[in-house]
Amino acid sequence: xxxxxTRHISQQFNExxxxxxxxxxxxxxxxxxxxxxxxxxxxxxxxxLAQKVINKDHKVNAxxxxxxxxxxxxxxxxxxxxxxLRMVVAVIKxxxxxxxxxxxxxxxxxxxELISEGGxxxxxxxxxxxxLGKQVAGMLHDVLDAFARxxxxxxxxxxxxxxxxxxxxxxxxxxxxxxMMEDPRTISESLDIMWAARAxxxxxxHAKNIGEYVIYxxxxxxxxxxxxxxxxxxxxx
Amino acid sequence: MKSQLRQDISLLIFSxxxxxxxxxxxxxxxLLVCIGLTAYIVWTFYNLNRLTKWLTKQGKHxxxxxxxxxxxxxxxxxxxxxxxxxxxxxxxxxxxFQESTQALPYATIVLNRQMEIEWFNNAAENMFDLIRVTDxxxxxxxxxxxxxxxxxxxxxxxxxDLEFDYGGRNxxxxxxxxxxxxxxxxxxxxxxxxxxxxxxxxxxxxxxHELRTPLTVVAxxxxxxxxxxxxxxxxxxxxxxxxxxxxxxxxxxxxxxxxLETQALPEKEELIDVPALMQQIVKDMxxxxxxxxxxxxxxxxxxxxxxxxxxxxxxxxxxxxxxxxSPSSGQVTLSNTVDERGMCIAVEDQGMGIPADQIPRLxxxxxxxxxxxxxxxxxxxxxxxxxxxxxxxxxxxxxITSVPGKGSxxxxxxxxxxxxxxxxxxxxxx
Numbered sequence: 001x002x003x004x005x006t007r008h009i010s011q012q013f014n015e016x017x018x019x020x021x022x023x024x025x026x027x028x029x030x031x032x033x034x035x036x037x038x039x040x041x042x043x044x045x046x047x048x049l050a051q052k053v054i055n056k057d058h059k060v061n062a063x064x065x066x067x068x069x070x071x072x073x074x075x076x077x078x079x080x081x082x083x084x085l086r087m088v089v090a091v092i093k094x095x096x097x098x099x100x101x102x103x104x105x106x107x108x109x110x111x112x113e114l115i116s117e118g119g120x121x122x123x124x125x126x127x128x129x130x131x132l133g134k135q136v137a138g139m140l141h142d143v144l145d146a147f148a149r150x151x152x153x154x155x156x157x158x159x160x161x162x163x164x165x166x167x168x169x170x171x172x173x174x175x176x177x178x179x180m181m182e183d184p185r186t187i188s189e190s191l192d193i194m195w196a197a198r199a200x201x202x203x204x205x206h207a208k209n210i211g212e213y214v215i216y217x218x219x220x221x222x223x224x225x226x227x228x229x230x231x232x233x234x235x236x237x
Numbered sequence: 238m239k240s241q242l243r244q245d246i247s248l249l250i251f252s253x254x255x256x257x258x259x260x261x262x263x264x265x266x267x268l269l270v271c272i273g274l275t276a277y278i279v280w281t282f283y284n285l286n287r288l289t290k291w292l293t294k295q296g297k298h299x300x301x302x303x304x305x306x307x308x309x310x311x312x313x314x315x316x317x318x319x320x321x322x323x324x325x326x327x328x329x330x331x332x333x334f335q336e337s338t339q340a341l342p343y344a345t346i347v348l349n350r351q352m353e354i355e356w357f358n359n360a361a362e363n364m365f366d367l368i369r370v371t372d373x374x375x376x377x378x379x380x381x382x383x384x385x386x387x388x389x390x391x392x393x394x395x396x397x398d399l400e401f402d403y404g405g406r407n408x409x410x411x412x413x414x415x416x417x418x419x420x421x422x423x424x425x426x427x428x429x430x431x432x433x434x435x436x437x438x439x440x441x442x443x444x445x446h447e448l449r450t451p452l453t454v455v456a457x458x459x460x461x462x463x464x465x466x467x468x469x470x471x472x473x474x475x476x477x478x479x480x481x482x483x484x485x486x487x488x489x490x491x492x493x494x495x496x497l498e499t500q501a502l503p504e505k506e507e508l509i510d511v512p513a514l515m516q517q518i519v520k521d522m523x524x525x526x527x528x529x530x531x532x533x534x535x536x537x538x539x540x541x542x543x544x545x546x547x548x549x550x551x552x553x554x555x556x557x558x559x560x561x562x563s564p565s566s567g568q569v570t571l572s573n574t575v576d577e578r579g580m581c582i583a584v585e586d587q588g589m590g591i592p593a594d595q596i597p598r599l600x601x602x603x604x605x606x607x608x609x610x611x612x613x614x615x616x617x618x619x620x621x622x623x624x625x626x627x628x629x630x631x632x633x634x635x636x637i638t639s640v641p642g643k644g645s646x647x648x649x650x651x652x653x654x655x656x657x658x659x660x661x662x663x664x665x666x667x
């Protein structure tokens with residue numbers, strides 16, 4: 001009888017953990033959409049879409065608060081151990097990064113608004129930023145998939161992809177600087193684009209962080225601030 | 238079975254009797270009977286033990302024994318064989334079924350009560366980037382994280398299909414609940430169809446615009462010509478003038494229709510005072526009609542959410558149709574009814590009516606019930622198509638009932654959620 005009742009409790013606990021993970025995924029989906037929309041708004045200088053993104057950011061924040069609360073409650077009531085504990089910890093960290101990504105998306109949308117208010121005369125310069133946007137959005141998508149599937153390989157790939165995103169960001173910066181030196185009239189708009197590019201680069205960093213939490217969650221190893229080669233050696237050995 | 242049992246019992250009694258007789262002879266009958274019974278119990282336990290071993294191992298070879306035990310083994314073996322056969326048959330059916338669903342061109346996913354993936358086919362694997370082994374048991378909304386899709390799943394209302402973008406593709410999704418809280422999800426790629434639709438809309442819009450420009454020039458010159466024309470040319474020019482006007486109104490309707498198709502409803506819907514709108518329409522229509530028909534109005538106070546301009550077009554179209562197809566001095570009634578399901582605005586006439594088999598086709602573009610007759614009455618053939626589009630945008634239905642020879646009723650029914658407020662005292666205003 002006693003055995004039965006403990007199984008029942010852990011079953012319910014399982015469900016709670018599952019629901020928690022599902023909530024994170026839901027939040028991730030929303031954040032992903034925010035990125036796509038903000039980049040689209042920047043490309044098409046679509047003020048309406050940009051405002052939609054800005055207005056939706058509070059939803060991301062509310063989700064973070066709610067999940068945070070649930071995590072605290074779970075820690076208090078269930079006192080999870082081992083992989084369950086790592087799951088709760090990983091969730092708490094992940095949602096912080098997701099919320100920051102949401103803020104960055106909002107920033108991009110604000111830039112889209114600013115640029116289109118300024119006329120948006122140098123539209124062709126956004127090609128590079130489109131590419132960067134696609135890349136970091138893809139990173140976030142992959143890392144959320146890795147979180148759902150507890151897939152370390154994909155998580156490592158995302159951590160590695162961050163370097164490519166950084167390189168891309170730097171070359172974009174250089175390109176924008178060249179434009180600004182050539183023609184000072186483009187400076188104010190180029191600065192706005194720089195801000196957007198910076199936000200995208202930050203999104204890449206946050207996605208990388210989430211990748212590290214996934215590795216921590218599955219392998220139980222903290223791999224922050226460690227070289228990618230070392231991580232691989234550590235994990236795959 | 239029974240005879241076997243009886244045989245076993247008689248064998249036991251016989252051997253006990255023999256033992257008893259020997260016991261009486263050697264003077265220890267009780268001891269010998271006890272030994273006999275103990276031997277029997279030991280043998281029974283031995284057999285029971287063998288049976289449990291055989292059952293847990295599910296071996297093919299039946300242990301050799303005799304008496305009732307042999308019978309038991311035989312029966313159990315029969316049951317086991319039958320089950321194995323049935324299992325093999327079922328497995329074959331399941332694998333055949335899975336093979337055939339695997340080959341379905343539409344992405345198919347089977348979900349359980351918690352929306353966890355139980356099974357999916359190759360098309361689904363490609364469409365949603367699923368991974369065959371690891372994703373079984375995963376919640377689908379962990380992998381497809383589009384907010385619209387998650388809302389659709391959590392609402393658990395699958396009467397309507399869902400269309401959404403996933404990885405740059407337009408996907409149309411149907412979910413069918415079945416069995417014990419299981420869900421069959423079917424999805425197909427409609428990117429191509431969507432593109433074609435956009436192309437068609439663009440074509441109609443562009444063609445109408447392009448045709449209107451030359452037509453305006455023609456109409457202008459004809460008007461100029463008409464002013465100083467010979468008597469001989471007066472009638473032909475008049476005809477040309479009429480027809481250019483007709484073409485122009487047709488093009489205007491086409492443009493209106495394509496605008497309705499491409500634009501979503503304005504984000505902020507306004508509050509429409511329905512009785513006021515109805516009264517205004519009746520006033521306009523009475524002027525247009527010049528007293529040939531008896532136009533009546535019967536309205537309930539209600540406010541509707543929507544576009545006033547578009548609702549105006551709907552009612553004007555329906556009223557013009559009613560007047561056009563009614564004999565003179567016939568009665569045309571504009572009325573509305575409100576109940577808990579929503580609000581219906583009805584236009585009733587006493588005209589020639591429409592045959593029942595034609596009713597479903599009425600809202601097609603350029604469809605005419607009686608081609609010869611209706612062209613004389615004017616009209617572009619697009620009126621009801623426009624009406625239907627506008628009503629669709631307001632989530633309303635167009636219901637048409639008609640009795641040939643007696644008249645028709647065109648009813649626009651708006652769902653309750655489009656209604657803003659119903660006044661507490663609904664008294665009719667005539």
